[in-house]
Structures are given as C-alpha cells and as structure tokens.
Amino acid sequence: MSQSYGSYDPYGQQQQNNGYPPQQGHQNPYADVEQGYEMQQQQQPVDPNTLLxxxxxxxxxxxxxxxxxxxQLAVAQNALLESNTGREDQSARGYLEEIERELNDGFYKLKDDLRKIKxxxxxxxxxxxxxxTGRNLGAEIEQYQKSQSEFTKRLKEQVRRRYQIANPEASPDEVDQGVESVLAGTEQSFQVAGARNKRANDVRQATQERSAAIRKIEQDMIEVGRLVQEIAELVQQQEPAVQQINQGAENVAHDLQNANTQLGQAVVSARKARRWKWYALIIVVIIIAIIVAVAVGVTQSK
Structure with a gap:
C-alpha cells in the first residue's frame, strides 16, 4: 500500500477540459489479480500486527x-467561482476536475484496500x-459530498445571474427555462442580440463552463453515493464481530466487578474472623486468669 492516495489514477485517462466524458462506472482494471490475491489471503492467516x-x-x-x-479542492472551487474570463474559466475547471478525480480515485482505493483486509x-x-476505519472513511466521503453539494448550489446561482446578464430582456420564465436548458447541456450558447461585446461572450462561456462542472459533479456524486453504500455494507458485515468483542469486554468487566465485590466481602469476612479470634483469645485469657486467681486463693486459705 505504498501508492499515494492523493494521486492514484487506475485509469490512466485524461479528463477533457470541455464537457463531461461518458461515465461507465468506476472499474478496476486489476480486479482479477486482486481477486486471486484475496483468495490467497482468505486461505492463509495473516499476522494481526500486519493487518493493523x-x-x-x-x-x-x-x-x-x-x-x-x-x-486543494476548496482552492479549486473558489478559483472557478471567482474567474472572470474564458481562459480563467477553462483553467479553473480543468484544475478542479483534476482534484476531483484524485479524490474519487483515492476514496475507491481506500475502500478496496479496506475490503481486502476485511x-x-x-x-x-x-x-x-x-x-x-470504515465508518471514518464513510464520514469523510460524506463531508466531500456536502462540500460538492454546497459548491454546486453556488455555481447554479452564478449560472442564473450570468444568464440574466447575457439575456437582459428575458422574462423570469424565460430565464428559468434557459438556465434549465444550460444546466442540462441542451443549450450550448446564448443568443445575444448584436453580439454586444467581449463581455457578453465571456458571460456565455463562463455559464457553459459552470454548467459543465455542475453536470460532472452530479455524475460523480452518483458514483460516490454507491461507494458510500458499499462502505456501509462492509462496516455492517463487521458489526457481529465488533458486537462480540464489545460483549466479551462487557462480560470481562462484569466478571471483574463481581470478583472485586467478592474479594471485598472476603476481606470484610477475614477482618471479622480475626476480630472474633482476638475476642476469643481475650476471653480465654480472662478465664485462665480467674482460674489461677481462684486456685491461688484456695491454696492460701488452706
């Protein structure tokens, strides 16, 4: 497990800067090799210290x-939100997709490693x-989903504002329909009367870049959602063993408590026994003293 989790790329593919390439799910090209390795691991016990x-x-x-x-993800998100030119938009979205790909691949690799150990x-x-560890991984992926969801919301707000800038005469209903078309990818360019200036072109391109980023994030979140489910199932499979350990720990603690209680009772009983022994010894000494005194008195009177 010496590979970096931040740059692991099992695909060897470069994401496109414009648009979003078709997704076929996250596949592992080494699945057959890993299955053979897992079968070997299942047959031969491994040192627990190695697994730990x-x-x-x-x-x-x-x-x-x-x-x-x-x-890096927060920086990339802010870069796209704050970019103002077409060139900046392309550069920011390319960097954002690179970080997203590294995170997604890293999460999948950690899940596969966890499953192998399991x-x-x-x-x-x-x-x-x-x-x-599985719960920790699931919690981190959920934080990633939350970050991407909030970022997507801000991107959609920008798309709407920039669409309104590019189409100042559009009615609210037309803006809603236009934004929906842009986000769905069915409207690739805005029809700006007279092609007013470079500013209008930048607005069009900025909106397209943001809508493409939104579509990619939404597709990624579908895959990540499946990953969270797989991790949850893996953790659930471990629960019987964890419950058994917890139950064993509770039993040990209960037995230890009982032992301490019994030991305390034994100490108290021992103290009482020693006390009664002293009482008995004193009584015996007193009786002997009385007998001796009586004997001496009788002797002297005779």
Whole structure:
C-alpha cells in the first residue's frame, strides 16, 4: 500500500477540459489479480500486527484525502467561482476536475484496500478496527459530498445571474427555462442580440463552463453515493464481530466487578474472623486468669 492516495489514477485517462466524458462506472482494471490475491489471503492467516499496520495506512490515507478536500479542492472551487474570463474559466475547471478525480480515485482505493483486509483471516480485534476505519472513511466521503453539494448550489446561482446578464430582456420564465436548458447541456450558447461585446461572450462561456462542472459533479456524486453504500455494507458485515468483542469486554468487566465485590466481602469476612479470634483469645485469657486467681486463693486459705 505504498501508492499515494492523493494521486492514484487506475485509469490512466485524461479528463477533457470541455464537457463531461461518458461515465461507465468506476472499474478496476486489476480486479482479477486482486481477486486471486484475496483468495490467497482468505486461505492463509495473516499476522494481526500486519493487518493493523495496513489499517493504520488506510487511516493515514483518509487524513491525506481530508487535507486535499479542505485545501486543494476548496482552492479549486473558489478559483472557478471567482474567474472572470474564458481562459480563467477553462483553467479553473480543468484544475478542479483534476482534484476531483484524485479524490474519487483515492476514496475507491481506500475502500478496496479496506475490503481486502476485511476478507483476510485475522483476529477479532482487527475486524473491530476495520469497522471503525470504515465508518471514518464513510464520514469523510460524506463531508466531500456536502462540500460538492454546497459548491454546486453556488455555481447554479452564478449560472442564473450570468444568464440574466447575457439575456437582459428575458422574462423570469424565460430565464428559468434557459438556465434549465444550460444546466442540462441542451443549450450550448446564448443568443445575444448584436453580439454586444467581449463581455457578453465571456458571460456565455463562463455559464457553459459552470454548467459543465455542475453536470460532472452530479455524475460523480452518483458514483460516490454507491461507494458510500458499499462502505456501509462492509462496516455492517463487521458489526457481529465488533458486537462480540464489545460483549466479551462487557462480560470481562462484569466478571471483574463481581470478583472485586467478592474479594471485598472476603476481606470484610477475614477482618471479622480475626476480630472474633482476638475476642476469643481475650476471653480465654480472662478465664485462665480467674482460674489461677481462684486456685491461688484456695491454696492460701488452706
């Protein structure tokens, strides 16, 4: 697992800068090799320490992707929102798609790595770590979805404003229909009376770039949604082992508590027993003293 989670690209394909290429789902070209490796892992138990190290690497990968989401993705989103020229729009969207692709591929790789460990024979403690790590991965992907959803909302607001700039005479209904057509990709250019100036052309291109970015994000979110479901199912499969561990821990704690209670009772009983022994010893000494005193008194009187 030495590959970088931030730049892992199993496809070797370059996304287009204009438009959005057809999607066929996230496929793994090494699936057959990985299946053979997983079958071998299932047959041969692996040292739990090795598995725990691999789980830690996945957690490191999650932190790396989180940093990329909070850093590079946020920068790329703002760059597209703030761009003003056609050239800036193209450059910003190209960079944004690159970061999105790295994040998506990174999430898929982490999920595949987690699934491989899960299918490997190991201790129940390792399985519990897998469940925790799976939930962490799912939570980070949900944060990514939230970020993209908020960004898409802001892009749509920009599309509407810029469509209105390019079509100042359009009625509200015409603006709604036009924006919907642009977002759907059915309207590729605006009809601006007299082709007023370069500003109008920039507005058209900016709207097209943003609508293309929106369509790509929406398609990506469909794939990411499936990924979240797969991770949720993987974590759910680990729950019986986790529950068994938790139940075992509860039983140990309960037994330990009972043992402490019984030990405390034994200590109290021992203290009481020692106290009664002292009482008995004192009584015996008193009786002996009385007997001796009586004997001495009788002897002296005779």
């Amino acid at each position: 190290n691999e789980v830690r690497e996945i957690n490191d990968g999650i932190r790396t992707l989180k940093a990329k989401r909070e850093g 299918n490997t024979k190991g201790s129940d403690n390792v399985h519990s770590q897998i469940a925790v």
